[in-house]
Every structure is written in structure tokens, then in C-alpha cells.
Amino acid sequence: MSDTVTVKFFARLRETLQTDELELPISTQGTVSDVIESLASRGAPWDVLQGDQPVMIAVNQTMARPTQPLSPGDEVALFPPVTGG
Amino acid sequence: MSDTVTVKFFARLRETLQTDELELPISTQGTVSDVIESLASRGAPWDVLQGDQPVMIAVNQTMARPTQPLSPGDEVALFPPVTGG
């Protein structure tokens, strides 16, 4: 198994970042926060991940908190609050 | 205008009394109670109007109380609690 996680972006985040999906290496004992920090440190537009607008998190298609530990192969999704229905 | 009221019966009452409608003379200052008493005094099966089962009243197609005064030409309806829907 690779030592990476897949990160997906939806809706406004997908548009702002002009990215719907990327692979990111993770360190041992990495969490969702580490992934967000690593991406935000790339500067604009990636700093939107630590900006004023709330970012929701799902890990392996289940809602998760920033403190959730990640394993290689996990699917992390970052998106704005949902607005369906 | 006649010095009578029309009395209508529905559902179980209509079946028990084998009557869907009749004309009844009313005295000056008569009420719905007077109509019910006059009918019940005919004996079985009419005494069902003063029996254990609740009898609902409408006068001119609006729900009414037994004390409601009647005028010649009024339409009185007597029926069991409603069960539609």
C-alpha cells in the first residue's frame, strides 16, 4: 500500500483550488490537521483551507474531526457545509 | 316559511333510525334539545338519540350545541363523531 492519502475537494473549494483530487504523502501518525496544514502552507489559494470559511472533513466517506489519525490509502474529503435538498 | 325544521341523520344514526331526513314542527323559542327530546320520546329506536353514544349536532351545516335556538326552516343534522380521512 502507498504511503499516501487521496484528498478530494468539492463545490466552492474544488473551484477555488482548481483541483478535484490529489495524492499527498503522509507521515507516520499523521492526522487530517497535518494534511490541511501541509496544503495551506503552499500559499494562495490553498490558504483558504485555514481561512474564515468553515471546512468540513470526511475520512473514508464518514464525517470526521481534524484530529482524526490517517492511514496510508485513506480517502480524505474537504468541502464547504452541505446545501442539498 | 314553514314552522318546521329539517332534521338529517348520518352514518350509524341514519341506519339505526332507518331515516335520512324528516320535517319536524318547532315551537316558538325551540332549541336543538327540544328536537332531540321530541324524537327520543317516540321510543325505540329513537331513544338512541339520548343513549350512551355521543350525538354530534350541526345547525345549518355548522357545528352547534344542544342549547342552540332554532328558527323555522333551519337544517338540523344529528350524527356520530366523524371518522373521515
Added chain:
Amino acid sequence: MIRIQTEDFDIGEQTRALGGTGDTGAIATFTGLVRTRGDRQDVRALFLEHYPGMTESVIEDLVTQARERWSIQAVRVIHRVGELALGEQIVFVGVASAHRGDAFAACEFLMDALKTSAPFWKKEITVDGESHWVEQKASDRDKAKNWQQD
């Protein structure tokens, strides 16, 4: 629109008739069906009687109350009478609104109020050929009371 009729109705058609103005965001509907377990088991049909004239005016009044209480755009109430077989549609209440909270509340209010104040009476016909008039439920009276405002 309020209809008392013996004929069946099409829910899709009724629902489409409620929306489509561009202002409507929400349509809530309720459909009541003849079911096998009523007051007794093995119901095979219902016979529905009503008080022509009074029924329509009571429902008109309930719709007026709903319009005063919630922001709603269109209402359709259809109630069938006569003999209805197992599984058949008895009643339809559909409400259109800008918002779903108003649509749901008005639709449920209308059904609950209709059950206890519109002059309809149901007779159940069971598979053994017997028939009996349905009793009014205390639970229906309670539901209707819950909508009363202080």
C-alpha cells in the same frame, strides 16, 4: 381546490398542479389508503359517507385557518366517498409553499383537523362480509387538539 368525489385521483397530476410557478420551493403531500387492519382485522373495503355541503364548507374553513397560520401558496384536498377497496386511495392533501417547514406543518394540520371535524363517516367491510361503523379515535382527537393555539 377541494373535491369530494367517488373517482380515484392521480397523485402525480395533483402534485404538479400545486407547483410550477417558480415561487414554489416545497410541496408536502399526504395520501391515505384503505388498509387491511382498521378497527378490525381483514378489512376488504370501506364505505364512506359524507354530509354534502357541510363537508366542503368545513374543509374550506380549515384551509383558511392554514393560510392564516402558515405561508402557503396552494392547497389541494381530495376526499373520496362511496365504496373503496383495500389499497385504494381515500384522501389526498397537498400543500405548496416557498419553504418546507410551512408546507409540512400545514399539510399535517389539515389532515389532523379533517379527521376530527369534517363530516365523513367510514364503515369497514371485512372479508367475512360483515360491516361496522368505525369509531372515532382518542389519538385523533389528541392530534387535533395539539394544533389549538392559546
Added chain:
Amino acid sequence: MIRIQTEDFDIGEQTRALGGTGDTGAIATFTGLVRTRGDRQDVRALFLEHYPGMTESVIEDLVTQARERWSIQAVRVIHRVGELALGEQIVFVGVASAHRGDAFAACEFLMDALKTSAPFWKKEITVDGESHWVEQKASDRDKAKNWQQD
């Protein structure tokens, strides 16, 4: 039955598919439509995006919660994605039950919960050709919270 699809759906057909077993006495449905006044005025269309896979499993979970909480017999949820013009149907939730109280409650719960927990995002396209992502409403969060049990 849960469907995420671009195609339209027929409410009559969906509702008929919910009932007809003879045990069903009540069907409550909700249909959401594209309306002209959303976050802004003069909306002419919506674009709906979702998270394939997660969306279905979140809705499955909501249906399981509804089944644990109310006595319900059948549930159908359809949510459309892609571009939808003014007046078009967006979402359908239909619930069949023996009793109307359960059907209404489960239907409203599912809609309220879906609004705040299923991964769908709406973009409004206005008549001037501009577009913007819709913001989550505090009123929707409040509605969903009201269903939380102690």
C-alpha cells in the same frame, strides 16, 4: 430505495411504488423544486454537485435512523444532480406507514437531516448569467438539531 440521478422523476409513480401492500394506511411525501428566490433573486437554474458514494451511504444511514425511530414500511429518496432549471424537481422523499403520524415525522426528519448531512452542494445561476454557491442556512441547522434525541 435511494437514487442519485440527473433524470427527472414522476411523483405519482414514486408514490404508487410506496403503497399498495394493504398494510399501508399513510403515505407522506416531500418534493423540493427550484425556485426563483434562493440566496439571491432571479434564479434561473441550479447546479447540483455531490460526493458519489458518501452521499448514498449518508442517506442509507438516515433511513436506518428513521426506521429505528418510527414504524415505517417503505422509504424512497431521490435526489437529482447536475443543472436543473427553474420549477424543476430537485428532491423527493416519500414514506409509507400504517399510521400518518409516523409517515409525516419520518418524512420531515429525512428532509431536515438530508439538508444538513448529505454531501450535496447547490450553485445558483441567476438570469444575468452569474453564479454563486449557496450558503448553508442556520435555520436548516436548527431544524436538524430539533430532531436530536437526548
